[in-house]
Amino acid sequence: MGYEFIEGNEAIARGAMRAGCDFFASYPITPASSILHYMNDFVPEAGGLVIQAEDEIASLGFCIAAAMAGRKVLTSTSGPGMSLYSENIGLAIMGETPLVIVNIQRQGPATGSATKGAEGDIQFTRWVTSGGLPIIALSPATVEEAYELTFIAFNFAEKYRTPLFLLTSKDLGVTKDSANLDLVKLPPRFDRKKLPPGQKEYLPHYFEKPEDVPLISDFGGDYIARYTTSMHDKAGYLTANPAVIQEMIDHLTAKIESAIDDITLVKEDFQEGADTLVVSYGVISRSAAVAIEEARAKGRKISSLVLQTLWPVPEKAIRDAMKGIKKVVVPEMNMGQYLIEIEKLAPPDAKVIGVCKMNTTLVTPGEIIEKGGLL
Amino acid sequence: MTYTTYMTDKIGPLPFCPGCGHTILVKALDQALVMLQFDPKKIVIVTDIGCIGLSDRYFTPHGFHGLHGRSITYACGLKLARPELTVITLMGDGATGIGGTHFLNVARRNIGITLLVGNNFNYGMTGGQHSVTTPTDGITSTTPWGNPEGPMDLCGTSVAAGAAWVYRATMFDKDLPEVIAEAIRQPGFAFVDVWEMCTAYYAPLNKLKKQEIFDLLSGYGFTIGLQVDKPRPEYSVKYRQAYEAGKGVLKSKPPIEPKFGNSVQKQTGIIIAGSAGQKIKSAATLFAEGSIFAGLKATQKDDYPITVQTGHSVAEIIVSPNRIDYTGIDNPDYFILISEDGLARMRQTIVKLPETCVLYASEEIELPETKAQVRRLPFRELEKKVGKLSLSTASLAAMLKDSGMFPVEAFKEAILSFQSEKIADINIKAIEAGAELTSKSSSAG
Ligand SMILES: Cc1ncc(C[n+]2csc(CCOP(=O)(O)OP(=O)(O)O)c2C)c(N)n1
Ligand code: SF4
Ligand SMILES: [Mg+2]
Numbered sequence: 001m002g003y004e005f006i007e008g009n010e011a012i013a014r015g016a017m018r019a020g021c022d023f024f025a026s027y028p029i030t031p032a033s034s035i036l037h038y039m040n041d042f043v044p045e046a047g048g049l050v051i052q053a054e055d056e057i058a059s060l061g062f063c064i065a066a067a068m069a070g071r072k073v074l075t076s077t078s079g080p081g082m083s084l085y086s087e088n089i090g091l092a093i094m095g096e097t098p099l100v101i102v103n104i105q106r107q108g109p110a111t112g113s114a115t116k117g118a119e120g121d122i123q124f125t126r127w128v129t130s131g132g133l134p135i136i137a138l139s140p141a142t143v144e145e146a147y148e149l150t151f152i153a154f155n156f157a158e159k160y161r162t163p164l165f166l167l168t169s170k171d172l173g174v175t176k177d178s179a180n181l182d183l184v185k186l187p188p189r190f191d192r193k194k195l196p197p198g199q200k201e202y203l204p205h206y207f208e209k210p211e212d213v214p215l216i217s218d219f220g221g222d223y224i225a226r227y228t229t230s231m232h233d234k235a236g237y238l239t240a241n242p243a244v245i246q247e248m249i250d251h252l253t254a255k256i257e258s259a260i261d262d263i264t265l266v267k268e269d270f271q272e273g274a275d276t277l278v279v280s281y282g283v284i285s286r287s288a289a290v291a292i293e294e295a296r297a298k299g300r301k302i303s304s305l306v307l308q309t310l311w312p313v314p315e316k317a318i319r320d321a322m323k324g325i326k327k328v329v330v331p332e333m334n335m336g337q338y339l340i341e342i343e344k345l346a347p348p349d350a351k352v353i354g355v356c357k358m359n360t361t362l363v364t365p366g367e368i369i370e371k372g373g374l375l
Numbered sequence: 376m377t378y379t380t381y382m383t384d385k386i387g388p389l390p391f392c393p394g395c396g397h398t399i400l401v402k403a404l405d406q407a408l409v410m411l412q413f414d415p416k417k418i419v420i421v422t423d424i425g426c427i428g429l430s431d432r433y434f435t436p437h438g439f440h441g442l443h444g445r446s447i448t449y450a451c452g453l454k455l456a457r458p459e460l461t462v463i464t465l466m467g468d469g470a471t472g473i474g475g476t477h478f479l480n481v482a483r484r485n486i487g488i489t490l491l492v493g494n495n496f497n498y499g500m501t502g503g504q505h506s507v508t509t510p511t512d513g514i515t516s517t518t519p520w521g522n523p524e525g526p527m528d529l530c531g532t533s534v535a536a537g538a539a540w541v542y543r544a545t546m547f548d549k550d551l552p553e554v555i556a557e558a559i560r561q562p563g564f565a566f567v568d569v570w571e572m573c574t575a576y577y578a579p580l581n582k583l584k585k586q587e588i589f590d591l592l593s594g595y596g597f598t599i600g601l602q603v604d605k606p607r608p609e610y611s612v613k614y615r616q617a618y619e620a621g622k623g624v625l626k627s628k629p630p631i632e633p634k635f636g637n638s639v640q641k642q643t644g645i646i647i648a649g650s651a652g653q654k655i656k657s658a659a660t661l662f663a664e665g666s667i668f669a670g671l672k673a674t675q676k677d678d679y680p681i682t683v684q685t686g687h688s689v690a691e692i693i694v695s696p697n698r699i700d701y702t703g704i705d706n707p708d709y710f711i712l713i714s715e716d717g718l719a720r721m722r723q724t725i726v727k728l729p730e731t732c733v734l735y736a737s738e739e740i741e742l743p744e745t746k747a748q749v750r751r752l753p754f755r756e757l758e759k760k761v762g763k764l765s766l767s768t769a770s771l772a773a774m775l776k777d778s779g780m781f782p783v784e785a786f787k788e789a790i791l792s793f794q795s796e797k798i799a800d801i802n803i804k805a806i807e808a809g810a811e812l813t814s815k816s817s818s819a820g
Contacts, residue, residue: 002631005673061442065456115678226437229440287703290700366705
């Protein structure tokens with residue numbers, strides 16, 4: 001197969017289709033709207049359904065219920081819509097609902113620069129809903145990765161019964177690029193593990209060890225299903241028992257945190273003897289790549305760590321990359337949101353420098369070289 | 376097997392206060408389900424928050440208990456995902472208020488769920504605050520001097536929003552189970568507004584008993600009974616019908632097999648700036664696709680106002696022999712300016728163009744000071760020749776021919792591959808006319 005000239009949003013839609021997505025609900029918002037258009041082209045043809053909701057609250061409400069009725073579900077939005085998703089995201093975490101939420105970030109806060117990019121929702125994604133329980137977020141840097149990580153996001157969502165976040169920005173979502181998706185290597189598709197037939201009953205949140213992922217049974221399936229927004233026991237019944245509540249909180253936490261090795265996706269490009277490390281993610285990792293290449297061409301030794309998994313923080317990978325490092329440079333299209341995570345992990349004698357801006361333009365290779373002192 | 380009840384006392388008796396209307400509504404639903412005798416595995420009871428929201432767990436079918444005011448969205452999601460399910464939503468007047476947009480939209484869409492609102496004129500669960508249905512002058516914990524607001528007519532609102540089947544009932548109606556069964560039988564959206572007493576708050580505070588509820592109704596001029604019965608195809612049915620009738624309108628693009636050569640040595644940035652309606656975005660895409668036919672990598676970004684048919688339109692194209700990492704163009708190599716709108720938007724960029732940049736500008740445009748190598752081209756005349764919609768294509772061809780980055784044939788190949796025959800014909804002529812402009816004036820070839 002040959003090349004296509006497609007934008008990140010199309011690659012996301014195609015990655016979702018490849019994962020077997022058969023339900024999509026969304027509310028139009030620049031720069032995410034074209035995902036709605038692509039899904040409208042793809043999903044009904046595959047026998048599924050696309051619905052434009054009356055608002056983002058309804059959009060995620062439709063999605064959560066459809067996912068619990070057995071569909072593989074995607075939704076997409078941008079900053080203002082993420083704000084409206086917040087409460088339902090909590091519900092999806094509480095109900096252990098597998099679905100994928102795409103945030104094509106735009107410059108904010110509020111309406112911000114509606115048609116312009118930035119990546120100001122990094123910490124917002126981590127703390128998007130009340131309760132503060134962990135979430136998983138992936139961030140692609142290229143059109144091919146948008147396709148790949150959307151597919152993987154579905155796998156993780158299904159495997160860990162949790163909402164999965166795909167975080168990118170306008171600068172990937174609506175920039176066209178020459179890409180060959182057929183060359184992208186994908187892992188095997190993972191579908192949620194269902195409760196086998198013949199059991200006495202379905203306990204929607206059954207686990208033995210806290211990190212276990214409960215088997216699922218669909219609404220309308222062979223077992224009576226229960227779903228609740230309230231703190232519940234393993235059977236899905238409301239409980240006020242502090243011990244049972246803590247056990248459930250520990251489960252929702254351990255399920256994600258114990259998966260860290262499986263869900264850590266990073267790209268390491270280390271140089272022997274380097275004392276400088278650039279940690280980057282998303283589309284800005286491409287600016288970083290140019291900056292690093294230029295500095296290396298001039299004889300500087302520089303290591304690079306590109307994070308595809310943003311949440312939970314891939315701490316081990318970051319710590320390993322920082323061994324022997326004296327200076328860490330973190331370029332971001334926000335005012336230093338991941339910088340604070342890196343600062344927490346950096347060796348005490350290492351200097352951590354953020355190359356931060358949020359003026360709608362990409363952080364340039366030149367800015368990374370200059371502010372990061374790469375030369 | 377015959378189902379004698381769809382309720383269970385597994386988790387104890389119903390939790391409502393003595394005399395609460397919710398008890399009557401919930402039991403009426405149970406009796407309705409007994410009349411219908413559906414498989415409990417094919418029924419979902421959806422609730423949200425509020426006292427009424429406590430009811431799903433007392434039923435034996437599937438139970439979905441969601442966020443305050445959003446139960447309609449979950450019910451719709453379940454029904455859309457599995458149209459074979461019977462999906463019944465129980466919610467309060469408070470929920471109907473906060474979820475007002477869902478209440479309107481489910482009626483309009485005609486998604487085949489059944490909605491039962493336990494309308495007790497206040498928020499029972501949170502301490503008797505006023506709701507969207509609290510009568511004017513009604514006393515609640517938040518309207519201690521009497522409600523200054525007017526109540527919303529839920530039935531009238533749902534009818535106005537396009538509901539197919541709407542019924543107004545009270546907790547005192549002997550036929551409530553039959554009414555609910557009839558609502559469930561509707562293939563489309565069905566709504567029953569059940570007027571009730573909250574015996575903890577609204578009823579005692581307002582001395583509301585059976586007679587007072589009927590007085591309230593007659594005071595508004597409202598009737599008990601069917602408000603509308605206008606069946607029409609249910610959403611999922613209609614959705615599939617529409618899709619089947621309209622499918623095949625979309626064509627997928629074939630992939631690009633590189634088959635031309637190129638002479639591009641480095642990442643090269645091209646900007647074309649003009650006006651809305653000049654097809655700049657699509658011409659730029661075809662140009663970039665042409666470069667891929669010539670074995671290059673390409674990226675494209677567009678800039679235009681939200682009001683797409685006015686003002687400027689700018690496309691940034693990068694072509695490169697290698698993978699393109701940084702997609703910004705800090706120092707353009709080629710700049711094409713075909714209208715005043717383009718100048719207005721890009722003036723600052725033009726002022727800062729480096730001397731390595733070649734600027735192709737329409738003859739009549741007054742340019743600001745710039746270090747770029749300016750090539751004046753007769754774009755207005757070219758436009759007359761190729762048409763308004765093809766000037767962007769023609770001007771890109773002029774730049775392409777002049778720069779010699781890759782063969783004009785590759786650009787033509789993209790047009791022949793991706794445009795309809797009729798439009799391709801016009802654009803091929805535009806490419807030829809554009810290329811001719813610079814093949815005479817330049818030796819680059
Ligand atoms: C987003 C949100 N806001 C506020 C609340 C608090 N709350 C719980 S129930 C309720 C009102 C319920 O009233 P209604 O729907 O009429 O049910 P009733 O208790 O009268 O049966 C409110 C405001 C909430 N749970 N969620
Ligand atoms: S507070 Fe009101 S609505 Fe709630 S159970 Fe008591 S009487 Fe019923
Ligand atoms: Mg109420």
